[in-house]
Amino acid sequence: xxxxxxxxxxxxxxxxxxxxxxxxMRQLRGTHRYVQARRVITRPAGxxxxxxxxxxxxxxxxISKGAFLHTWAAHGLRYGLPLSIADDxxxxxxxxxxxxxxxxxxxxxxxGRLVVIEITAPREVLRERITSRGRETAVEVEERLxxxxxxxxxxxxxxxxxxxxxxxxxxxRLVSALELHASRFAIRKLPISSAxxxxxxxxxxxxxxxxxxYADVGRIDIAxxxxxxxxxxxxxxxxxxxQDELGLSREAFEALGxxxxxxxxxxxxxxxxxxxxxxxxxxxxxxxxxxxGILFRDIVDGCYPESETAAFLVKMLQTLDEAEVVSVAKAxxxxxxxxxxxxxxxxxxxxxxxIPGSRITLIxxxxxxxxxxxxxxxSSRAITSASGTADVMEAICRxxxxxxxxxxxxxxxxxxxxxxxxxxxxxxxxxxNSIARPLDVNNNYWxxxxxxxxxxxxxxxxVVVDMPYGPRAKLxxxxxxxxxxxxFEFVGSGLGLTVRAKATDGSRxxxxxxxxxxxxxxxxxxxxxxxxxxxxxREKALVFAAEILSFDPAxxxxxxxxxxxxxxxISGAARARFDAIVDxxxxxxxxxxGPLHHTVHAPFRARVLDIDGWHLAxxxxxxxxxxxxxxGIDLLVRVGDEVLPGAPLYTIYASAAGDFxxxxxxxxxxxxxxxxxxxxxxxx
Numbered sequence: 001x002x003x004x005x006x007x008x009x010x011x012x013x014x015x016x017x018x019x020x021x022x023x024x025m026r027q028l029r030g031t032h033r034y035v036q037a038r039r040v041i042t043r044p045a046g047x048x049x050x051x052x053x054x055x056x057x058x059x060x061x062x063i064s065k066g067a068f069l070h071t072w073a074a075h076g077l078r079y080g081l082p083l084s085i086a087d088d089x090x091x092x093x094x095x096x097x098x099x100x101x102x103x104x105x106x107x108x109x110x111x112g113r114l115v116v117i118e119i120t121a122p123r124e125v126l127r128e129r130i131t132s133r134g135r136e137t138a139v140e141v142e143e144r145l146x147x148x149x150x151x152x153x154x155x156x157x158x159x160x161x162x163x164x165x166x167x168x169x170x171x172x173r174l175v176s177a178l179e180l181h182a183s184r185f186a187i188r189k190l191p192i193s194s195a196x197x198x199x200x201x202x203x204x205x206x207x208x209x210x211x212x213x214y215a216d217v218g219r220i221d222i223a224x225x226x227x228x229x230x231x232x233x234x235x236x237x238x239x240x241x242x243q244d245e246l247g248l249s250r251e252a253f254e255a256l257g258x259x260x261x262x263x264x265x266x267x268x269x270x271x272x273x274x275x276x277x278x279x280x281x282x283x284x285x286x287x288x289x290x291x292x293g294i295l296f297r298d299i300v301d302g303c304y305p306e307s308e309t310a311a312f313l314v315k316m317l318q319t320l321d322e323a324e325v326v327s328v329a330k331a332x333x334x335x336x337x338x339x340x341x342x343x344x345x346x347x348x349x350x351x352x353x354x355i356p357g358s359r360i361t362l363i364x365x366x367x368x369x370x371x372x373x374x375x376x377x378x379s380s381r382a383i384t385s386a387s388g389t390a391d392v393m394e395a396i397c398r399x400x401x402x403x404x405x406x407x408x409x410x411x412x413x414x415x416x417x418x419x420x421x422x423x424x425x426x427x428x429x430x431x432x433n434s435i436a437r438p439l440d441v442n443n444n445y446w447x448x449x450x451x452x453x454x455x456x457x458x459x460x461x462x463v464v465v466d467m468p469y470g471p472r473a474k475l476x477x478x479x480x481x482x483x484x485x486x487x488f489e490f491v492g493s494g495l496g497l498t499v500r501a502k503a504t505d506g507s508r509x510x511x512x513x514x515x516x517x518x519x520x521x522x523x524x525x526x527x528x529x530x531x532x533x534x535x536x537x538r539e540k541a542l543v544f545a546a547e548i549l550s551f552d553p554a555x556x557x558x559x560x561x562x563x564x565x566x567x568x569x570i571s572g573a574a575r576a577r578f579d580a581i582v583d584x585x586x587x588x589x590x591x592x593x594g595p596l597h598h599t600v601h602a603p604f605r606a607r608v609l610d611i612d613g614w615h616l617a618x619x620x621x622x623x624x625x626x627x628x629x630x631x632g633i634d635l636l637v638r639v640g641d642e643v644l645p646g647a648p649l650y651t652i653y654a655s656a657a658g659d660f661x662x663x664x665x666x667x668x669x670x671x672x673x674x675x676x677x678x679x680x681x682x683x684x
Contacts, residue, residue, distance in 0.1 A: 004088060004089040004090075004091065004092050004093045004094045004095060004113070004182075005089075005094045005095075005113045005114070005115055005181060005182055005184075006085070006089060006094075006095050006097060006107075006113065006114050006115070007094060007095065007096045007097065007115050007117055007178060007181070007182075008097055008099040008104065008107060008114060008115070008116045008117070009021060009096060009097065009098050009099060009117050009119065010099050010100065010101040010104070010116060010117070010118050010119070011101075011118055011119030011120060012120075012121075012126060013126075013130060014121070014126040014127075014129040014130040015119040015120060015121045015126065015129075015163055016119065016121070016129070016163045016167075016170065017098055017119050018049050018098065019167055019170075020119060020161070020163055020167070020170050020171050020174050021036065021096060021098065021174070023167055023168070023170075023171035023174075024096070024171050024174045024175050024178065025096065027171065027175050028175060028178065031209075031210055031213075032210075033092075033093060033094055033182065033208070033209070033210075034093065034094045034095075034096060034178070034182070035088050035093050035094070035095055035096070036095075036096045036097075037081050037082070037085050037095050037096065037097035037098075038050065038051060038052055038082070039051045039052070039079055039080065039081060039097070039098060040052045040054055040059065040062065040068070040079070040080040040081075040082060041053060041054070041077060041078070041079050041080075042054060042055060042056055042059055042077050042078045043077050049098065056078065059078050059080065062080065063080075066083065067080075067082065067083055068080040068081060068082065068083060069081045069082065069083050069085050069086055070099075070103070070106065070107045072099075072100045072102065072103035072106070074100050074102070079099075079100065081097055081099075085097070089113070092207050092208075094178070094182045096178070101118075104116055114157065115157045115158075115159060115181045116157065116158045116159070117158075117159045117161055117174070117177055117178070118158060118159070118160050118161070119161050119163050119170075119174075120160055120161070120162055120163070121162065121163050121164050122164055125163075125164050157181070159177045159181065161173045161174050161177050169273070172273075176267065179267055179268075180223070180265045180266075180267045181265055182208070182265075184208065184244075184263045184264065184265055185208060185244060185245055185246035185263065185264055185265075185266065186242075186244060186245050186246070186261050186262070186263060187222075187224070187245070187246050187247075187248055187253070187256070187258060187260060187261065187262055187263075187264050188241060188245045188246065188247050188248070188260060188261075189247075189248055189250065189253040189260055190240075190247040190248060190249060190250075190253075191250070192247075192249045192250065193249060193250050193251065194249035194250070194251050194252065195251070197231075197232060197249075197251065198229055198230065198231035198232065198248075198249060198251055198252035198255055199231055199232050199233075199234055199248075199249040199251075199252060200220060200222060200231040200232070200233055200234070200246055200247065200248055200249075200252060200266070201233075201234050201235070201236045201240070201241065201246070201247030201248070201249075202214055202233060202234070202235050202236070202241075202246065202247075203235075203236060203238070203240070203241040203242065203243055203245060203247075204235050204236060204237050204238060205238050205243055206243055206244070207243040207244060208243070208244055209266070211235050212235070214233050214235075214266075214268070219231060219232050219233070219301070219303055220233055220266045220267060220268060221266065221267045222246070222248075222252075222256060222264050222265070222266050223264060223265050223266075223267070224256065224258045224262050224263065224264040224265075225258070225262070227256050227257050227258050228256070229252055229255045229256040230301070231248070231249075231252045246264060246266065268303075273294065274294050274295060274298045274303070277291050277294060277295050278295055278304065278308065278312050281295070281312055281315055281316060282311050282312055282315050284315070284319065286323060286324050287324065287327065288327050289326075289327040289330040289331050290331075291327075291331075292327055292328055292331035293330075293331040293334045295312070296331055296332065296334075296335070296428055297334075297335075299312070299313075299428070299431055300335070300428050300431060306435070309431065309435065310435045313431075313432055313435050313436060314435075314436075316328075316443075316446070317432075317436055317442065317443040317446055318443070320443050320445045320446055321445060322445065322487065322490065324445075325445040325446075325448060325449050325487070325490075325491055325494075326449075326490075326491055326494030326495070328445070328446065328449045329448070329449035329452055329453045329456075329491050329494065329495055330453075330494070330495065332428065332449055332450065332453035333453045333456050333457060333495065335428060335457075336457040337457070338456060338457050338458075338459055339376075339403075339407075339457070339458055339459035340459060341374055341376070341410070341459045343374045344461070345373060345374070345461055345462055345551055345552065346374045346375075346376070346459050346460050346461045346462070347368060347373050347374065347375050347460065347461070347462045347463070347464075347548050347551055348375065348376070348377060348455055348458065348460040348462070348463045348464075349361060349364055349375075349377065349463070349464050349465075349466065349544060349548065350451055350455065350463060350464075350465050350466065351465070351466035351468070352465070352466065352467055352468060352473075352474050352475065353385075353388075353468075353474075354385065354468065354472075354473055354474050354506070354614075355468045355473065355506045355509065355510055355613070356385065356386065356509040356510070356514045356613035356614065356616065356617045357509045357510045357511035357512065357513055357514055357519055357522065357537070357613070357635075358466075358468070358509075358510035358511070358537075358540065359387075359389060359392050359510075359511065359519045359520075359522065359523050359537070360466075360510070360537065360540050360541040360544055361377060361379060361389045361417060362389070362392060362393060362417060362520075362523040362527075362578070363523055363526050363527060363537075363538075363541035363545070363569075363574070364541050364544050364545045364548065365377050365415045365416075365417055365578075365581070366415065366527070366574045366575070366577040366578035366581060367541070367545040367549075367565050367568050367569060367574045367577075368415065368545060368548050368549060369413060369414040369415030369577050369581065370414075370568045370573040370574050370576070370577040371549055371552070371564060371565075371568060372414060373414070373548070373549070373551070373552060374410060374414055374415070375410075375414065375415040375416075375548070376406060376410045376415065376416055376418075376458060376459070376460075377415065377416060377417050377418070378406075378416075378418050378419065378420035378458065379393070379417060379418070379419065379420060380419070380420055380421075381419060381421070381626065382625075382626045385617050385621070385626075386514050386515050386617040386618075386620035386621050386625040386626055386632060386633075387514065387515055387516045387519055387620075387625055387626045387632070388626065389417065390417075390418070390419040390420070390421075391516045391625075391626040391629070392516045392519045392520050392523070393417045393418075394419075394516065394588075394591075394629070395516045395517050395520040395590060395591035395629050396520060396582055396587065396588065396590050396591070397581075397582040397583075397585045397586055397587050397588055398585050398586035398588065399417070399418050399419040399585065400418075400419050400421070401416070401418045401419070401585060405585075406418050408584075409581070409584040409585055412580075412584050413577065413580045413581050413584050414577075415577070415581055416581060416584070416585060417581065417585075418585065420454075429450055432446070444484055444487065445487060445491075448484070448487050448488055448491050449491060451465075451488075452488065452491050452492055452495055452497065452499070453495070455497065456495050456496075456497060460497065461497060461498065462497070462498045462499075462548070462551040463492060463497055463498070463499045463500075464499075464500050464501075464502065464544055464547045464548055465485065465488050465499065465500070465501040465502065466502060466504055466544065467481040467482075467484060467485050467488075467501050467502060467503045467504060468481075468503075468504045468505070468506025469481040469503055469504070469505070469506050470505065470506035470507035470508075471507060472506075472507070472612070472613070472614045473506035473507070475503075475506070478503055481501075481503035481504075482503055484501070485501025485502070485503060486501070488501040489501055498551065500547060502543075502544070502547065504540065504543075508610075508611055508613060508639055509611060509613035509616070509635060510534075510536050510537050510540060511534045511536065511537040511635075512534055512634055512635045512636070513632060513633070513634055513635070514613070514616055514617055514620045514625070514632050514633040514634075514635070515593075515620045515623070515625035515626065515629075515630075515631050515632015515633060515653070516591060516625065516626050516629040516630075516632070517590075517591040517592055517593050517594075517629050517630045517632065517653075518593055518632045518633070518634050518653070519632070520590075520591065521593075522534050522537055523537075526538045526541060526569075527569070527574055527575040527578055528575060529569065529570060529572075538569075542562060542565050542566060542569070543562075545561070545562075545565035546558050546559075546561035546562035546564075546565050547561065548561070549561035549564050549565055591629035591630055592630055593630045593632070593634070593653045594623070594624070594628065594630035594631050594632075594653040594654045594655040594660075595630075595655065596653065596654045596655065596656075596657065596660040597651050597652060597653050597654075598651065598652045598660070598663075598664045598667075599636075599648045599649075599650070599651045599652075600648070600649045600650055600651075600652070600667050600671050600673075601646050601647060601648055601649060602643040602644065602645060602646065602647045602648075602649055602675060603645065603675075604645050604675070604677055605642075605643065605644050605645050605677075606642070606643055606675035606676050606677050607640070607641070607642050607643075607675065607676045608637050608638065608639050608640060608641045608642075608643065608649075608673060608674070608675060608676075609639065609674040609675065609676045610639060610673070610674040611635070611637075611638075611639055611672065611673050611674075612672040612673070612674070613672075615670060615672035616633050616635070616650065616672045617633075618666070619633060619652060619663050619666050619667050619672065620632040620633045620652075620663070622659065622662045622663040622666050623652055623653065623654040623659050623660060623662075623663035624654050624655060624656055624659040624660075624663075628654065628655050628656065628659065630653060630654075630655050631653055631654045631655060631659065631663075632652075632653055633650050633651070633652055633653070634650060634651045634653065635649075635650045636648045636649060636650055636651065637649050637650070637673070643675070649671065649673050650673075652664060652667060
């Protein structure tokens with residue numbers, strides 16, 4: 001068993017040694033690993049330190065009996081640490097003793113495990129504290145402040161603890177220092193692989209720490225001579241490790257890089273200030289940008305157990321409002337360095353999504369890039385829908401570009417349409433979503449902060465946001481869309497961005513195709529000015545292109561932006577720029593619709609009242625979309641159309657027989673199109 005450590009506390013008068021030690025001992029008492037030495041002093045009992053008062057004769061008598069481990073003199077008084085301290089140290093307990101800086105050379109020769117903790121404070125703070133005691137004149141105070149102290153030997157392990165704030169803060173720093181240096185384990189490499197992670201194994205019966213207290217702390221920092229590693233904590237039963245050993249997985253041991261048996265310290269990862277911020281938020285208080293930044297960093301680094309992280313995130317998502325959302329957005333921006341494109345205007349577009357077939361990005365980007373504005377667009381793959389913008393673009397070219405490739409493409413052709421998974425991925429969002437989604441906790445303010453912080457880090461300066469609303473869309477009403485749009489513009493302004501939010505009709509699908517290859521076909525028909533191009537897809541693309549182009553001072557208005565956008569589209573300049581983007585990203589063979597197909601027909605003469613695009617997107621997913629680029633649905637009717645019995649409503653495409661049969665069966669149970677048979681009968 002390892003011996004305990006003597007923590008020798010030194011510091012100038014007025015730094016608050018006694019106060020901090022008293023509070024630290026209160027916090028550490030439950031660990032049963034620390035004892036405080038009660039000094040023997042030739043000073044009467046009174047206010048301040050609890051010591052054993054003796055006179056000089058008694059002090060000499062005890063010296064002659066060998067009752068002291070260590071003695072020294074200072075300021076006309078004599079001090080002694082009782083020999084009983086040695087028993088505590090041999091038993092593995094750590095001793096905290098108030099000492100003298102001048103006596104350190106002597107005490108360091110007598111003890112093998114000594115850590116000097118020097119409490120310091122700025123001179124102005126010391127002056128105020130000493131003066132408030134009223135014991136010394138102003139001259140004596142200045143003499144004390146300017147008194148020279150001898151430097152410590154390099155052989156002495158020394159820790160600085162600054163006490164320049166509250167007692168709670170200072171004691172927290174002292175406790176952290178004590179715990180870091182007291183938790184010394186001999187490391188042992190275990191024959192356990194933890195894949196890419198790092199895992200530390202604490203013996204359940206450890207004599208150094210209370211193992212159970214570390215079982216739910218998230219991660220710990222392990223520090224040895226010139227090396228450190230962060231690891232998750234597991235507890236192992238008696239027998240696998242000695243009581244003073246720390247086991248490491250192969251990956252953690254290799255990352256640490258120290259020899260087996262080397263002494264290391266462990267420390268709970270969250271700082272005291274970080275934990276207080278977390279507790280403040282859980283209690284319902286508002287936090288600022290820097291405070292959120294500290295907390296988000298510790299959460300991403302795995303400093304907290306999931307229970308505490310969940311409590312914080314749930315409270316934040318339940319209470320986050322306009323008063324805090326800009327602080328949250330700015331804190332998120334601290335996680336990534338902003339891309340500098342070298343252009344005064346860098347535009348982007350974002351959609352809240354969920355509208356089947358609405359692939360206007362593949363039309364807007366080449367229009368804007370053909371005009372000359374910089375538009376580095378990164379988009380997502382589908383999560384629950386039949387296709388995302390990235391899935392459709394992948395039907396013709398590479399989308400998994402790294403940052404250098406995106407930079408090259410955008411500089412060459414003024415735009416890109418790449419997958420954001422390699423470029424704008426947020427680890428913070430991963431953590432939040434893993435907890436919030438199962439609990440069904442959502443907050444629009446958080447979503448806005450997430451979206452716009454990514455736009456900021458991507459280097460955007462001007463952003464247009466598509467806010468589709470409708471009974472099946474994420475936003476149910478025009479009022480809800482307008483209100484959230486106002487939040488987008490407010491948060492954007494807080495980040496220094498120009499943001500315009502546009503509410504759009506999201507009650508029905510846009511275009512005909514649902515699925516990557518079919519949606520790409522619709523896009524090409526618009527870019528090619530094909531006479532059968534879907535009008536609503538073309539119109540929506542021109543509306544958003546006009547908004548973005550109006551950011552250019554040379555255009556200045558949406559009306560002029562519309563005229564420029566139409567000209568670029570009709571002239572073929574947009575199509576040429578799209579091809580240039582495709583070639584720059586890396587053209588691949590175009591995905592075609594699947595060879596298996598089944599058409600759903602109208603059972604009677606009727607009028608099309610409604611098309612449930614979200615149900616049809618489900619059918620398309622059942623057919624294999626978006627993973628099968630050729631799978632999907634080709635809509636053959638629009639709302640308001642009159643159809644005869646047996647008229648085709650839509651065709652299902654797939655490549656795999658199993659997926660195809662499942663999609664056909666799903667469409668048979670609910671074809672997803674509402675027909676007004678009564679009107680049809682009357683007209684017959």
